[in-house]
Amino acid sequence: xxxxxxxxxxxxxxxxxxxxxxxxxxxxxxxFAINIMASPGAGKTTFILKTMEALQxxxxxxxxxxxxxxxxxxxxxxxxxxxxxxxxxxxxxHLDAVMLSNALPALPLDQLDLVIVENVGNxxxxxxxxxxxxLNVLIASIPEGxxxxxxxxxxxRGVQALIISKIDLLPYVTFDMDYFRRGVEMLNPGLVTFPxxxxxxxxxxxxxxxxxEKVHSK
Amino acid sequence: xxxxxxxxxxxxxxxxxxxxxxxxxxxxxxxFAINIMASPGAGKTTFILKTMEALQxxxxxxxxxxxxxxxxxxxxxxxxxxxxxxxxxxxxxHLDAVMLSNALPALPLDQLDLVIVENVGNxxxxxxxxxxxxLNVLIASIPEGxxxxxxxxxxxRGVQALIISKIDLLPYVTFDMDYFRRGVEMLNPGLVTFPxxxxxxxxxxxxxxxxxEKVHSK
Numbered sequence: 001x002x003x004x005x006x007x008x009x010x011x012x013x014x015x016x017x018x019x020x021x022x023x024x025x026x027x028x029x030x031x032f033a034i035n036i037m038a039s040p041g042a043g044k045t046t047f048i049l050k051t052m053e054a055l056q057x058x059x060x061x062x063x064x065x066x067x068x069x070x071x072x073x074x075x076x077x078x079x080x081x082x083x084x085x086x087x088x089x090x091x092x093x094h095l096d097a098v099m100l101s102n103a104l105p106a107l108p109l110d111q112l113d114l115v116i117v118e119n120v121g122n123x124x125x126x127x128x129x130x131x132x133x134x135l136n137v138l139i140a141s142i143p144e145g146x147x148x149x150x151x152x153x154x155x156x157r158g159v160q161a162l163i164i165s166k167i168d169l170l171p172y173v174t175f176d177m178d179y180f181r182r183g184v185e186m187l188n189p190g191l192v193t194f195p196x197x198x199x200x201x202x203x204x205x206x207x208x209x210x211x212x213e214k215v216h217s218k
Numbered sequence: 219x220x221x222x223x224x225x226x227x228x229x230x231x232x233x234x235x236x237x238x239x240x241x242x243x244x245x246x247x248x249x250f251a252i253n254i255m256a257s258p259g260a261g262k263t264t265f266i267l268k269t270m271e272a273l274q275x276x277x278x279x280x281x282x283x284x285x286x287x288x289x290x291x292x293x294x295x296x297x298x299x300x301x302x303x304x305x306x307x308x309x310x311x312h313l314d315a316v317m318l319s320n321a322l323p324a325l326p327l328d329q330l331d332l333v334i335v336e337n338v339g340n341x342x343x344x345x346x347x348x349x350x351x352x353l354n355v356l357i358a359s360i361p362e363g364x365x366x367x368x369x370x371x372x373x374x375r376g377v378q379a380l381i382i383s384k385i386d387l388l389p390y391v392t393f394d395m396d397y398f399r400r401g402v403e404m405l406n407p408g409l410v411t412f413p414x415x416x417x418x419x420x421x422x423x424x425x426x427x428x429x430x431e432k433v434h435s436k
Contacts, residue, residue: 040257040341040370041362068342070368091372093311093342121369122340123258124286124311143361143387144259150288151339152258154309169361172390 015129018097022104022132029109032215033117035095035131037155038139039148040121043165043198045073047139048116049080050198054208059113059215064103066095066120073118083107094125097132114215123152134218139163146176149183156187161194163207168197233347236315240322240350247327250433251335253313253349255373256357257366258339261383261416263291265357266334267298268416272426277331277433282321284313284338291336301325312343315350332433341370352436357381364394367401374405379412381425386415 026033038044045065052061062083065073074086085106087099100117107115117133119126138159140148143166149156156162162184184191194210196203244251256262263283270279280301283291292304303324305317318335325333335351337344356377358366361384367374374380380402402409412428414421 039259039339039362040366041359043363067369069371072365072368091342091346093340120342121257122311122342124309124338124340125343128309141259141361143359143384144257145261147290148258150290151285153287166361169387169390172387 012128015097018101019130019132022097022100023134024132025104025109026115026132026134029112031109031112031115032135032218033115033131033133034135034137035117035119035126035133036137036139037119037123037126037159038121038165039123039141039144042121042139042141042144044118044121044139045076046198047163047165047196048118049076050196050201050204051116051208051211052080052082054201054204055212056208058208058212060111062107062109062112062115064100064107064115064117066099066118068092068120083112089120092125093120093122094129095119095131096129100131114211123148123155127154127158135160135214137161137163139165140180141166142169142175143173145174146180147183149180149187153187156184159188159191161192161210162188164193164195166197166199167195167202168199230346233315236319237348237350240315240318241352242350243319243322243327244333244350244352247330249327249330249333250353250436251333251349251351252353252355253335253337253344253351254355254357255337255341255344255377256339256383257341257359257362260339260357260359260362262336262339262357263294264416265381265383265414266336267294268414268419268422269334269426269429270298270300272419272422273430274426276426276430278329279332279334280325280327280330282318282325282333282335284317284336286310286338301330307338310343311338311340312347313337313349314347318349332429341366341373345372345376353378353432355379355381357383358398359384360387360393361391363392364398365401367398367405371405374402377406377409379410379428380406382411382413384415384417385413385420386417
């Protein structure tokens with residue numbers, strides 16, 4: 001079993017080296033980069049498009065979309081007028097630093113302030129692979145249920161901001177917000193959290209304002 | 219890269235051998251076994267508990283719960299009076315045949331007709347690992363969105379039944395059922411599908427009746 005562990009360590013170490021190069025590329029271009037992670041269907045793409053609207057031109061945004069297959073998300077982003085690149089992992093359950101490194105030349109980094117990377121929909125694998133972004137963000141959607149921090153602790157531990165999405169669905173599902181928040185606090189004390197509804201727009205302005213502040217204070 | 223591929227093949231081949239042994243253990247005990255897969259928060263555990271109610275004692279049910287961490291799901295099942303075992307993968311994004319093999323002795327197979335295995339919440343990894351169950355079932359929940367077949371084709375290709383869950387949320391979210399079903403049909407023509415709401419009970423009886431028929435005709 002020790003051999004298996006050492007293989008994993010080598011893969012992660014090689015990934016970290018490429019992640020550092022990605023970070024250097026972002027920094028050189030003056031770009032702030034975010035890695036957004038979530039379950040399938042938590043609303044990552046919609047959240048990114050609504051973030052663009054709430055930014056109201058304060059930041060020049062580009063996106064990198066990660067999926068096992070297809071180009072639905074990049075097409076949506078491009079249709080909204082954003083520079084967009086689609087990465088297909090071909091079966092891998094996460095993006096890694098090499099995939100991101102290969103995608104970067106397709107974006108006009110010098111003309112951007114912010115790049116949002118949408119990781120593959122998954123609450124497990126993406127937590128293990130640094131990409132070189134400045135900020136890891138998790139989106140937890142209300143209909144997924146209040147027990148997710150307890151079931152996916154690695155993901156909740158590794159992020160610097162938490163979006164609670166689809167809060168417009170709270171009246172229609174069972175979701176104990178206190179129980180959810182206790183789980184989050186246990187794993188990631190003081191984590192900054194934004195409850196939002198992309199549908200009604202609630203909470204999006206507070207998130208966008210925080211993001212602008214974050215980018216400018218980098 | 220060819221070396222990497224051969225390692226993966228060896229792992230999968232070893233897994234398939236253990237899966238065959240699991241199948242033999244189920245068959246010897248006269249047990250029908252189901253592998254339920256879904257995104258995090260699609261409602262797998264609730265669906266299993268509601269299935270138990272809809273079976274109305276027609277089948278003796280046991281469950282095996284797979285999660286990265288915690289024992290919330292097995293506790294829920296045990297509280298409902300079901301023989302239940304929790305598997306913690308410790309970080310792996312799927313169950314495999316060895317984990318299932320290790321869990322089987324904890325269930326009184328000779329006293330059961332049906333074992334439901336709840337896989338780790340994930341639309342990617344579980345599709346690659348046979349467990350030895352007789353039926354692979356996918357739960358797709360309405361709030362996840364209608365584009366999931368197009369994004370996670372491997373999962374949709376590999377199942378023999380599809381549950382569309384949380385249909386009570388249809389009035390509150392954007393979900394194009396025709397678009398969703400076209401994607402499913404493209405990947406898995408003629409797949410048997412059960413739209414259900416665990417909340418209202420809608421559709422649960424049709425699923426339970428089909429399941430009883432399936433178990434008895436094994």
